[in-house]
Amino acid sequence: MKHARTPLFSLVRLIAIALSLHLSLAIADDYSDIADLMRAGRLPEALARTDQALSARPKDAQLRFFKGIIQRDSGKANDAITTFTRMGEDFPDMPEPFNNLAVVYASLGQYDKARTALESALHTNPSYATAHENLADIYAKLASQAYSRALQLDTNSATPPKLALIRELSAPSSTKLQHATAALPAAPAQPAPALPTPAPAPVAIAKPAPITAAPVPAKPVAVAAAPVKAAPAPVVTATTAKPAPAAATAAAAVPSKAATTANRDIEAAVRAWVSAWTARDVRSYLASYARDFATPGGISRSSWEEERRKRIAGKSNISVKLNNLTISSTGNKATVRFRQDYRANGLSISSRKVLELSKSGERWLIVKESISN
């Protein structure tokens, strides 16, 4: 049904536009006022102004970010930690809160927590995680060269490090903090290498060493570098048990120690499951499932396994990509949600998946697998 373009409608539209414009201007005023107060060192006033603005817009990322910085600059380290931690939970794609969380932890001498927070910051944009990993590899290579010179050993035979290539540009994120860095006087809010945008883009990046990607002659999409001989194969988000550098986005790395370790393990288990699936390693794929896994339709375990075996081994190539991964866990139970893009032999299916995992001994195993709406 079409709306008639009545004069009334046009007026309403104009008013709506004016209001939103006014609102944007008002918001911009708040930001610059608060930034001015912070620059002038008038922190209690800045905090009051921020709280006032937050009462109207409690979810506003920029305001919350300001608040965290004001708290940190005022010496309220624990308050700043709370603020930035909550931001990290609500905006898992933003590197800035994680970076600042690390800054506060480091100032308290809590270096392990700082490290975890910085790793989370890097994982908000997989491209930076890749660059950082590559940089570490380069440092390691330079170190070994220096050591060889120190010991007067010949290094000519050593193989050069294989760095991970990025094949896709990441898209800008709508959750970017527009005013964060520019407005502020001091540097603390600046993430160390000024990250431009955290990206939710489906860039799949794999670490050089432990890739199990199968070469796929399908469309060239993101990818795995290093030891994979195949060409610009798409594929995978293969990773290892290491705190996943790769793939999609929001690793819901909640920066509290125990939870983070568990979530890392859970994510690693999920990625190992994907790896096996992609590599068509049926044995490892099936081993990702718990013994009491709820088979679809309640069929017998052996029937289900046989079905999976046929579906997987029967394909000449499989590509599975995960996006928007979120993990929530308590104790030995976890729920993992993600968008799964499955491609195989010309078939292409995208779905929102939910995996429920249970910890058995040291391993996280899948007990339930379903599609959500």
Place this chain on the structure above:
Amino acid sequence: MLGTVLGLAAMASSVQALNLRNADQNAAPNVESLSRSIDGVPEAQLIGIYKLIGQGRQREALEKAGKLVAAVPNFQLAQLVYGDLLAARARPVNSVGDIPDDVARSAGNTLNDLREEAQRRLKALRERPPAGTIPSQFLELSQKSRHAIAVDASRSRLYLFENTPTGLVLVADYYISVGKAGTSKSTEGDQRTPLGVYYITSNLNRKVLKDFYGSGALPLSYPNILDARRGKTGGGIWLHGTPSTQFSRPPLATDGCVVMANPDLETIIRTVEVRSTPVVIAPQLEWIEPLKAHAAVQPFETTLHAWRNAKTAGDVGQILSFYTPDFTSNGKTLTQWTPTLKAELSKVQGRTIQLKDVSYLRWTDTADTMVVTFGEVADGTRTGLTKRQYWMRQGDQWKIFFEGTP
């Protein structure tokens, strides 16, 4: 990744204990008075890097290390700390030279040698001789010796002194290497550095030397008279430099020579005089106040003057009582040398003998000896013989067991 640098921090904590201001004061004369050379500077920069690590300023330390290895790429110790600083950017570093075991093993003992070199350098800079003190061997040095050198083998350190009119002044000290088997040389091929009082006998032109010897060589007078008396063999003990592939060598590395980094050796060569520069090599130097040194001269000086007076008096028997029965002089026994003595006496013709420009160097190990050098000048003459005597204390009496020209 945040890298923790535990091992480096551990070493650096010993750097914290360094009273680096003192070290800087001692290092300053290096740079100021010998500004054209770079002696001592690579070590100073290395210590600076350790200091930055200790202060947690690792980015600056890395930058400084990068510059040092670019300037002196064969300074293996600098490469080691550079490697550690680079590695620390990628992973935690747990020890000095955090090299994988298999790589370290393939280099034999090199890693341990480097760590030992680092420890010795740091220690020598941390534990400085008290200001104004001198090694106990230098009781008195005449102005005929414009410089003096003392080597402390346990510290892997060589100390260079200028002999000013007001006494010995420490002007520089450098890291050195001694024999693979340590010190106390006694036989040819034993790979030990000799201990004792020596003199620089010549200055070998680097053009005739192999690359192995680096910037040059200053041969030392091993075996000296005391060594010969004790039947020690061997020779070719030099002060020399390092090959072009290696800036400095491990603390125990040589076949007996004393080895220095080339810039440091170049300074020595440029500075000291051949034949008149004493080189004391001791397992460990004892540093004393100059006044105490002068005081120690007095009892001996009395004996020396008594000998001189006996010579003035021309009483051969009395003179000979100052000599040991097993005295030698260039192969002659005391009896064979007595005619030489008489010839000297007849030249003097009863004039009073003055001893000019007397130097006293004391060497004490299993025996207490004094190496005395002087000009023996008769009154009314302008010149005389320059003599070197080796005295040995027997009980509370000093006796001469060698006399000759230096």
